[in-house]
Amino acid sequence: MTSPFPEKANNVIRPIQSSDWEAIEQLVERAPSNDCQSCSVALIPQLQQVKRWYWLLKFLSWFPNPSQYSFCVYVFQACQQIYGLIKVAPFNRTRSTWRVEQVLVDADVPQQENLSSIQDIGSGLLRYCFETIWEARTWILEANIHNKTALALYRHNGFQPLAQMTYWAIAPQLLESLSAHEPDLPNLLPVNNADAQLLYQLDTWATPPLVRQVFDRHIQDFKTGFLNGLVEHLQQWLHHTELVSGYVFEPQRKAAIGYFRLKLYNNGNQPHEAELTVHPAYTWLYPELLSQMARIVQNSPAQSLHLVSADYQPEREEYLEKLGAERIEHTLLMSRSVWHKLREAKPLEGLQLSEVLQGLQGARTPIPSRVSWWRSLTKLPHTSSTNGANSVSIPPRVLPQEVKPPSESPETWN
Known part of the structure; x- marks a missing residue:
């Protein structure tokens, strides 16, 4: 892939450095309002945290470990x-699918000869990641439906809509009323690595085929390794968070039919986050699982609970509307595939004349055809008669089977 803007000595796309923090903070402040609404909550706190641990994360990015790709900017x-800047991260364990988490371009780009337009800078950042990260076969991202500039940028670079996502917020008063209901979940079990197969099957049932193909999740994506668990506990201790998860087991089918995962913020400054997966044939689990999560949230500071629904989950959206949850954001999930071409070409300077003419040389000695044999036989008597006495007798040759000598009458032998 070629760069969308002319390559000049002053235009460079490179990984983030420790001296870029102040410039990046100014870039976030100057970014358009549509971009800031989606990045100010997630990107700025993460920048502040990574700023303190930059050299440790830089060291961890040099060899395989759970935090190797924790901050790719x-x-x-x-x-x-x-x-401009771009932040990417792996989406699955095999790193076949990557996620574009943020693309920011300065809205006040000076129109100088050595600078490109806003769209060219964004396209250059995207294509740089497409070319640099070879293991990624698919890229996904989310964009706010009202951010027309970002949608135009992503469509220009080959991203196609995959699903529509809706983010919901459940108020603390509503959570308190939900916690009063006793959930009917007799087979609610905690999650561990032994249940990875059940959770993988549940995710397969609850996800459409096209989305499942793009996500490319496997059983390993639902397991937590020792190092990953250690890193998660360290992050919980540093950020004052808590993770609670569970799933509903169906003993007759021996399958998981519901799953939830709560991320609780005990500092009281951020809303709690929830992930919810329900089998399409067991939609009656929505009120039961939400009541269970509401009871767990009551032990933390009073904050709203955020969760997401997709357009292929109409039962969830219908229930949240009846419940009185508030729609806070609509996004478009987009994806595109990348195929890297391997060019095996030799430089022209290194080619020798023998290598060029090698394909023109014969593979074996030519074998005469039947036509050439017949022509040689017809010319032999004529040549011997014209030479007279100086002619040299030619011994008879063995004729091919296809060529038969003329038959002679028996009378000539008598």
Whole structure:
């Protein structure tokens, strides 16, 4: 893939460095309002946290470990100034699918000869990741449906809509009323690595085929390794968070029919987050699982609970509307595939004349055809008669089977 903007000495796309923090914070402040609404909550706190642990994360990115790709950020630099950044991360354990988490371009890009337009800078950052990260076969991202500039940028670079996502917020008063209901979940079990197969089957049933193919999740994606668990506990201790998860087991079918995962913020500054997966044939689990999550949330500071629904989950959206949850954001889930071409071409300077003419040489000695044999036989008597006495007798040759000598009358032998 070629770069969408002309390559010049002053235009550089490179990984983030420790000296870029101040410029990136200014870039986030100057970013358009539509971009800031989606990045100010997630990107700025993460920048502040990574700033303190930059050299440790830099060291961990040099060898395989759970935190190797925890902070992959690339910046666009021109004239010693940063005018754009992109943040990406693996989506699954095999790293066949990657996620574009944020693309920011300075809205006040000076229109100079050595700088490109806003769309060209964004396209350059995207294509740089497509070319650099070879193991990624599919890329996904989410964009707010009201951010027309971002949608145009992603469509221009080959992203196609995959699903529509809706983010909901359940108020603390509503959570308190939900906690009064006693959930009917007799087979609610905690999650461990032995249940990875059940959770993988549940995810397969609850996800459409096209989305499942793009996500490309396997059983390993539902397991937590020792190092991953250690990192999660360390992050919970540093960020004052708590993770609670469970699933509903169906003994007759020996399958998981519902799953939830809660991320509780005990500092009281951020809303709690929830992940919910329900088998399409057991939609009656929605009120039961939400009541269970509401009871767990009561032990933490009073904050709203955020969760997401997709357009292929109409029962969930219908229940949340009846419940009185508030729609806070509509996004478009988009994806595109990347195929890397391997070019095996030799430089022209290194080619020798023998290598060029090697394909023109014969593979074996030519074998005469039947036509050439017949022509040679017809010319032999004529040549011997014209030479006279100086002619040399030619011994008879063995004729091919296809060529038969003329038959002679028996009278000539008598």
